[in-house]
Amino acid sequence: DAGVTQSPTHLIKTRGQQVTLRCSPKSGHDTVSWYQQALGQGPQFIFQYYEEEERQRGNFPDRFSGHQFPNYSSELNVNALLLGDSALYLCASNLGGGFYEQYFGPGTRLTVT
Amino acid sequence: DAKTTQPPSMDCAEGRAANLPCNHSTISGNEYVYWYRQIHSQGPQYIIHGLKNNETNEMASLIITEDRKSSTLILPHATLRDTAVYYCIVRVALPYNAGNMLTFGGGTRLMVKP
Numbered sequence: 490d491a492g493v494t495q496s497p498t499h500l501i502k503t504r505g506q507q508v509t510l511r512c513s514p515k516s517g518h519d520t521v522s523w524y525q526q527a528l529g530q531g532p533q534f535i536f537q538y539y540e541e542e543e544r545q546r547g548n549f550p551d552r553f554s555g556h557q558f559p560n561y562s563s564e565l566n567v568n569a570l571l572l573g574d575s576a577l578y579l580c581a582s583n584l585g586g587g588f589y590e591q592y593f594g595p596g597t598r599l600t601v602t
Numbered sequence: 603d604a605k606t607t608q609p610p611s612m613d614c615a616e617g618r619a620a621n622l623p624c625n626h627s628t629i630s631g632n633e634y635v636y637w638y639r640q641i642h643s644q645g646p647q648y649i650i651h652g653l654k655n656n657e658t659n660e661m662a663s664l665i666i667t668e669d670r671k672s673s674t675l676i677l678p679h680a681t682l683r684d685t686a687v688y689y690c691i692v693r694v695a696l697p698y699n700a701g702n703m704l705t706f707g708g709g710t711r712l713m714v715k716p
Binding site: 532533594595 | 636643644645646647648651687689701702703704705706707708709
């Protein structure tokens with residue numbers, strides 16, 4: 490049973506560019522969340538998708554957007570990249586609503602130069 | 603969600619029990635205590651959660667004080683592979699169709715030494 494998978498593993502972009510990160514949830518899970526983890530800090534919640542809609546959002550600007558597909562996979566898009574967007578981007582999935590624990594993928598390391 | 607306080611770092615000898623404390627003095631009656639850990643270069647891993655009763659699974663035990671203002675995660679026989687950052691998170695368990703974001707603090711960096 491495959492867990493949460495993310496692609497790519499590493500990515501280097503230039504300031505001002507746009508980036509798309511991808512996530513496939515654990516088999517049977519229908520909810521996907523995205524987190525940003527700066528070096529030395531705990532993960533920060535970006536948003537969560539359920540039934541192809543953004544259900545909950547953290548304190549991130551509109552440059553951060555996402556999408557969930559009918560097969561429950563998800564994309565995170567970041568426009569107009571800033572140096573401060575350099576971080577590990579984590580995807581997590583869970584079944585249904587609030588009670589169930591989230592399973593995390595290995596993350597995508599984004600470096601903005 | 604209630605704020606948590608954890609020591610920034612702890613050491614533990616291999617084979618001994620690791621006891622990781624967490625203070626959540628403002629916890630509400632409907633908030634659960636969750637523990638996750640993050641091994642270097644990996645995504646966080648769920649360990650255990652509880653409401654008010656002590657809980658045990660194959661990974662760890664969770665002891666919650668009677669007033670629920672603090673808890674302790676116990677790794678009964680720590681190994682070198684348990685070296686990680688451990689996060690204590692308190693949050694409401696919401697209905698099926700509600701969001702369940704996790705709010706991570708700084709966590710405790712546990713170093714298991716041979």
